[in-house]
Amino acid sequence: MKKTINVEATYTGMRIDRFLRKLFNNIPQSLIERNLRSGKIKLNKKKIKGSAKLQINDLIELHNFEIKNKIKVKKVKFKPSDTIIKENEDFIIENNDDFIVINKQAGISVQGGTKSKKNLIDIFANSEIFKDDKPYSVHRLDKETSGVFLIAKNRPTAQLLTTLFRLRKVYKTYIAICHGEITIKDKGSIKNNLIRYNETKKIVENAETYYEILDKNNNSTFIQLKPITGRKHQLRKQLFGLGHSIIGDKKYNSYKIQKNNKNLMLHSYEIKFKMNEKKYTFRATPPEYFRNMLKAKRLNF
Numbered sequence: 001m002k003k004t005i006n007v008e009a010t011y012t013g014m015r016i017d018r019f020l021r022k023l024f025n026n027i028p029q030s031l032i033e034r035n036l037r038s039g040k041i042k043l044n045k046k047k048i049k050g051s052a053k054l055q056i057n058d059l060i061e062l063h064n065f066e067i068k069n070k071i072k073v074k075k076v077k078f079k080p081s082d083t084i085i086k087e088n089e090d091f092i093i094e095n096n097d098d099f100i101v102i103n104k105q106a107g108i109s110v111q112g113g114t115k116s117k118k119n120l121i122d123i124f125a126n127s128e129i130f131k132d133d134k135p136y137s138v139h140r141l142d143k144e145t146s147g148v149f150l151i152a153k154n155r156p157t158a159q160l161l162t163t164l165f166r167l168r169k170v171y172k173t174y175i176a177i178c179h180g181e182i183t184i185k186d187k188g189s190i191k192n193n194l195i196r197y198n199e200t201k202k203i204v205e206n207a208e209t210y211y212e213i214l215d216k217n218n219n220s221t222f223i224q225l226k227p228i229t230g231r232k233h234q235l236r237k238q239l240f241g242l243g244h245s246i247i248g249d250k251k252y253n254s255y256k257i258q259k260n261n262k263n264l265m266l267h268s269y270e271i272k273f274k275m276n277e278k279k280y281t282f283r284a285t286p287p288e289y290f291r292n293m294l295k296a297k298r299l300n301f
Contacts, residue, residue: 003065007058008111009137012162016043016060017050022198040065056162057136057155078112078122088123093148093282095129098157101271103284104149106263110137124151138162139170142233144248147174147268148284160275165230170273174225174235175214175286177265177293178244179255182221186213190238194231207231209238215299220247222299224269235266247293263289 011019017032020041029050035041036050042061043052054060088108094101102120104110109119124135135151136158152158164170194207208228215222221244225235233252239245240252248264267286274280286301294301 001064003062005060005062007054007056007060009056009139009158009162011054012056013166014054015050016041016048016052016054019054019060035062035065039063056138056158078117078119080118080123080126084118085123085127088120089127089129092129093284098154098275099150099152099161100124100129101282102149102151104141104146104268106144106146106287109143110141110149120149120151139165140232141268142236142264142266144264145266145268146284146287146290148271148282149268150271161273164273164275168228168230170271172227172268173270174227175267175269176223176225176235176239176246177290177297177299178221178223178239178246179219180221180244181216181218182213182223182242182244184242187211189228190242192238192241194234194237196232205229205231207234207238209235214301217298220297220299222294222297222301263287265290265293 005023007019017029017036020032021027021029032041033050036048039047040063042048042063043054044059045061088102091103091105092100093103104120111121112119121135121137124130130153133153135153136155138150138152138158138161141147141149150161152161161170188211190207190209190211192207193204196203196205206229210226210228212224213221214224223239227234231237236246236249236252240249240254243254245252245254246264246266248261249266267290268284269286270281270283272279272281291301
């Protein structure tokens, strides 16, 4: 029996043995090594070692690889209606031969998963825009976050864009509305260590973000954020650490949750990069609820 796994952008740069441990609920390293040596696990049809690093859309083949543990993460296929497809097509900012750029709406995931069914990749896979192509995810944007987002149309472009993101050659600017008046310098950088957990393993990662306070008063702050590193939930965690969580953030919240703040006030406003000797800059208009919050908090854009 042969099973194939297509590697997603999220796992770019990860060792194949670590990927398989994560996928199969921490199976023994010895089992993985034994199957690698025997050729029952192959990467792009080649025998490899456990230290081999994954790239987007690599193909992992498992030959007669039987284990008692079931795969933890099973992607849920989403079949979008014509209405949903059209709604998301209306948010396209740029459409060329290599990629599209959309103003992603809050509440929709980039890819499907055990908790998220509705997602952009499955939606655009059914769009006429991709009738001769396949949508490739090349970076991440939280489900709750709105704003500018790239989807590649072919594998070479996906690999190139993924590399640019990994090398920090893609420059992203976010805007956020926070609880309280942030009293640090109006411009500067936030540098700290962020903690996350892989199963029970504690992982400490350095994080850095350039910021500029655009406007503030005694109850709220409008801030611009340019992440240098790309840690999970980096901006949300860093602002929470300052004691000024983003309005609407229910996970990293330093204030009592207000029932009327249903949306996360974090927006991916601009993205810049250079590809094939051409410079690109794209901006996404903040959603109406974000603009209304600025007015309600008497903050100027």
